Amino acid sequence: MRLLQVQEVTHAYGKDRLFGRSGRQTPVLSNVSLSIDEGVCLGLLGSSGAGKSTLGKVILGLEKPQRGRVIFQRQDIYAMNAVARKQVRRNLQVVFQDSYSSINPRMSVERIIGEPLDNYESMSVNEQKRAIGELLEMVGLKAADMTKYPHQFSGGQLQRINIARAIALKPKLIVLDESVSSLDMVTQAQILALLNELKRVFGLSYLFITHDIKAAYALSDRLAVMDMGVVVGMFEDKEQIFASTHPAIMNLLQSVLAEHPRNRQIKPV
Numbered sequence: 588m589r590l591l592q593v594q595e596v597t598h599a600y601g602k603d604r605l606f607g608r609s610g611r612q613t614p615v616l617s618n619v620s621l622s623i624d625e626g627v628c629l630g631l632l633g634s635s636g637a638g639k640s641t642l643g644k645v646i647l648g649l650e651k652p653q654r655g656r657v658i659f660q661r662q663d664i665y666a667m668n669a670v671a672r673k674q675v676r677r678n679l680q681v682v683f684q685d686s687y688s689s690i691n692p693r694m695s696v697e698r699i700i701g702e703p704l705d706n707y708e709s710m711s712v713n714e715q716k717r718a719i720g721e722l723l724e725m726v727g728l729k730a731a732d733m734t735k736y737p738h739q740f741s742g743g744q745l746q747r748i749n750i751a752r753a754i755a756l757k758p759k760l761i762v763l764d765e766s767v768s769s770l771d772m773v774t775q776a777q778i779l780a781l782l783n784e785l786k787r788v789f790g791l792s793y794l795f796i797t798h799d800i801k802a803a804y805a806l807s808d809r810l811a812v813m814d815m816g817v818v819v820g821m822f823e824d825k826e827q828i829f830a831s832t833h834p835a836i837m838n839l840l841q842s843v844l845a846e847h848p849r850n851r852q853i854k855p856v
């Protein structure tokens with residue numbers, strides 16, 4: 588079933604600049620359309636500045652587009668009342684790249700993961716502790732870790748805590764904005780495996796924003812490529828990306844080739 592539809596979204600930063608008198612503002616997003624079905628990971632690829640994070644913010648309800656619509660669970664997220672918006676926030680979560688800055692260093696892990704539960708669930712203290720312990724175990728940490736503070740964890744462990752917080756309310760869609768980009772290769776592979784497992788167990792959908800074609804290929808079912816605010820490729824079957832002749836897409840593929848100059852097989856391993 589269709590979960591998210593982005594319909595002909597156009598956006599530029601700065602008030603009225605796109606449609607102001609000068610009319611010279613280049614949009615950061617131009618007529619962007621895409622959709623995500625339930626249980627599917629769409630990888631959104633593109634080089635730096637392509638507009639990927641802006642599109643993520645538009646989808647999360649954080650940046651109202653100047654044109655176009657975002658339909659989540661059949662509702663326009665920019666044309667809904669406060670009650671419906673609260674429900675959307677529950678079902679639409681995000682994990683950012685920088686695990687440190689998206690966590691309050693003064694809060695214990697229990698409070699970090701407990702925050703969304705406080706806002707949406709009416710659990711007793713003991714029920715909440717049990718739920719937090721289960722979430723920590725689900726992401727490969729220990730229930731006892733809930734008493735610790737962010738500085739006591741590695742970057743990969745902190746990203747696991749961010750993921751535990753993101754899945755605490757059993758959302759439908761998680762926007763992963765460069766969520767593994769700052770991690771070393773081994774940790775990256777472990778977090779991708781965890782995300783894949785959680786997707787399978789909970790039937791989650793992901794929008795996986797990344798410039799890294801290998802990471803995108805590993806986690807995604809479908810791939811989209813953006814270049815200068817425009818979707819230049821949409822691949823229902825991710826294998827099809829390797830047949831593309833679009834210059835921006837070939838550039839992304841080239842980065843894989845460059846690492847393995849003698850490897851004629853360009854599919855990421």
Ligand SMILES: Nc1ncnc2c1ncn2[C@@H]1O[C@H](COP(=O)(O)OP(=O)(O)OP(=O)(O)O)[C@@H](O)[C@H]1O
Pocket residue numbers: 600601615633634635636637638639640641642798
């Ligand atoms: N808050 C903002 N105000 C003004 N311009 C912005 C803002 N955020 C992003 N931009 C500009 O919009 C363009 C697209 O940025 P965006 O972050 O969406 O791209 P991206 O594909 O996610 O790239 P990166 O991976 O480098 O973040 C860039 O030119 C960027 O400088």
